Amino acid sequence: MTQQTAEERPGIAAAIVVNDGRVLMVRRRISEGQLSWQFPAGEIEPGESPEQAAIRETAEETGLSVTAIKLLGERVHPKTGRLMSYTACEVVSGTAEVIDTEELDQLAWVALSEIPEYVPYGLYEPVQVHLEAALADD
Template identity: 40%
Template structure:
């Protein structure tokens, strides 16, 4: 059995990244970018945008895939997609899945994400902060 492909929406606003706290942790992973399984016929970019809406109530425009990896905490293949926030106030839009949301300072993500942020995602976040 193959593990699911998951798309994660990397959304930044004013030096902060949008994170969600899962109602049920996935292994050691409690906080994450809005993310979920890529459905049949859907691209990772489309899935990232859909998950941002379903989990955090925000509308985003996918910009670019930042890379993919087998996530060390879940074993799932995750494709990270940088997204531009278009509208909406972030909130726990799916209480069954999401306990809370946070706009976490990019420099403090390690406090939310055990083991740190995936290298190419961190490089993107650092680049956004430097502009």
């Protein structure tokens, strides 16, 4: 049996959803190591762009309709080895709630100062820079 590399497995698209001075975070039922709290995210499906996947995953997991503003960056995640893309999004409509109860057990709107409590190992630099700018008015 051969192990798949990051290039062979579908990439993961994460949505960085900012609304009313806070960013949306979800808690997975099954954590990936330290990764229990994270941004709405999931595998990019064939024919989908990272931005489209981020929008779809946010709707599937939280019921929130969002639009992509811009792709913030991509990297191989240091903890999971998966190719990750991060898309800045804004809310179009809806109220965030746990829709995908098989994957998620909780969600939270998190202020910039609270992020280290949820993500103690720090954020990917382009995401951190985006959130500092987007949540600066907090």
